[in-house]
Amino acid sequence: MNVLIIGVNGMFGEECTRLLSRKHSISGCDLQEKLEYDADVNYCSMDITDQKALLATIANINPEIVINCAAYTDVDGSEINRELARKVNVGGVGNILKALSGSQTKLIHISTDYVFDGSxxxxxxxxxxxxxxxxxxxxxxxxELIRKSEIPWAIVRTNVLFGNTTTQKASFVRWVIDKLQRFETISVVNDQFGNPTWTYGLAEVMERIIDLNATGLFHYAGKDYVSRFEFALKIAGVFGLDPMLIRKTTTRALNQKAPRPYKAGLTCKKAEKQLKVPFYSIIESLNKMKGNA
Ligand SMILES: NC(=O)c1ccc[n+]([C@@H]2O[C@H](COP(=O)([O-])OP(=O)(O)OC[C@H]3O[C@@H](n4cnc5c(N)ncnc54)[C@H](OP(=O)(O)O)[C@@H]3O)[C@@H](O)[C@H]2O)c1
Incomplete structure (x- = not known):
């Protein structure tokens, strides 16, 4: 299949490219001038907020599948740069839909457990x-824009992504490893819960959605439901780093710009039943990540 990955230089875009390029022909675009890692990708630089450029790119590539991994992903930054966050995460999606309207090209879009309040x-x-x-x-x-559209679509919500990619723009795991390797103390909240997700598993979901021609809304996440503090301890354990450098804190004490959902995370029965994809534990994923590093 002719697959276009938007946000191909991002953490998940890269993982997706690595897995899907085994079977599919991959085109990719992102904001940067060139592809930031080594892979067989027909790359072009493109901003999804530029409607004209997006229309031209999609008309030129004529993909059968578009996977949208592009987003403004800085959660605290989104409170300050509201206009930009909206322009990319809403306007950009609207532009993709416009470019695909009237076609049978399927859009697979990545979303988040942050659509819930965490209660x-x-x-x-x-x-x-x-x-x-x-x-x-x-x-x-x-x-919501995608759900109202007439084109075939699948939305996959996930949470706390981590993986072994070159680009680690929004990875909690990379942050913990980097800090502990420099023997720096870190404060990690023990009251925000989720089920951290290995990007490789999520890429397998993309592959299954393409193979099965599945549509609709799916949740996909890792097997273990933990606090960020517990997750950080597991990272230290697998990577042989000092757990004593990890201090427990609370969301209130950390005072992040953006409010966070406390009990977030996803249950994934639908993906388990309909897509029959594997689910990975934190330890298993981190060990695989370490082996590949
Ligand atoms: N990371 C997580 O823990 C997590 C959790 C749940 C859901 N998600 C969702 O998963 C998806 C992938 O996340 P990720 O972690 O791979 O994010 P990422 O590493 O930040 O990658 C997103 C990519 O999109 C690019 N981008 C930003 N604005 C763009 C624009 N206007 N036009 C074209 N490309 C643009 C970014 O470029 P720049 O870096 O130059 O801005 C970046 O390369 C996103 O939809 C995110 O909301 C992520």
């Missing part, structure tokens, strides 16, 4: 959404 997670696909921060609101609006 009673982990969440399944049928639970009501209510974002507590601006990033979550923009991601939810992007989802």
């Amino acid at each position: 009673q997670g982990p969440y399944d696909e049928d639970q009501p959404t209510k974002a507590v921060n601006y990033y979550g609101r923009t991601k939810l609006e992007g989802e």
Whole structure:
């Protein structure tokens, strides 16, 4: 299949490219001038907020599948740069839909558990959404545009992504490893919960959605539901780093710019049943990541 990956230089875009290029022909675009890693990709530089450029790119590539991994992903930054977050996460999605309208090209879009308020997670696909921060609101609006559209689509919500990619723009794991390797103390919250997700597993979901021609909303996440503090301890354990450098804190004490959902995370029964994809534990994923590093 002719697959276009938008946001191909991002953490998940890269993982997706590595897995899907085994079977599919990959075109990719992102903001940067060139592809930032070594792979067989027909690359072009493109900003999804530029409607004209996006229309021309999609007309030129004529993809059968578009996977949208591009987003403004800085959760705290989204509180300050509201206009930009909205322009990318809502306007950009709208532009992709315009470029695909009237075609049978399927759009697979990545979304987040931050569309929920975190009062009673982990969440399944049928639970009501209510974002507590601006990033979550923009991601939810992007989802809503897709759900109203007439083209074939699949939306996959995930959370706390980590992987072994060259680009680690939004990775908690990379941050923990870097700090502990420099023997720096870190403060990590023990009251925000989720199920950290290995990017490789999420890329397998993309492959299954393409193979099965599946549509609709899916949740996909790792097997273990943990606090960020517990996650950091597991990272230290697998990478042989000093756990005593990890201090427990609370969301209130950390005072992040964007409010966070406390009990976030996802339940993934639908993906398990319909897509029959594997799910990975944190330790298993981190060990594989370490082996590949
Ligand atoms: N990381 C997580 O923990 C997590 C959790 C849940 C859901 N998600 C979702 O998963 C998807 C992939 O996330 P990720 O972690 O791979 O993010 P990432 O590493 O930040 O990658 C996103 C990519 O999109 C690019 N981009 C930003 N604005 C763009 C624009 N206007 N036009 C074209 N490209 C643009 C970014 O370029 P720049 O870096 O130059 O801005 C970056 O290369 C996103 O939809 C995100 O919301 C991520």
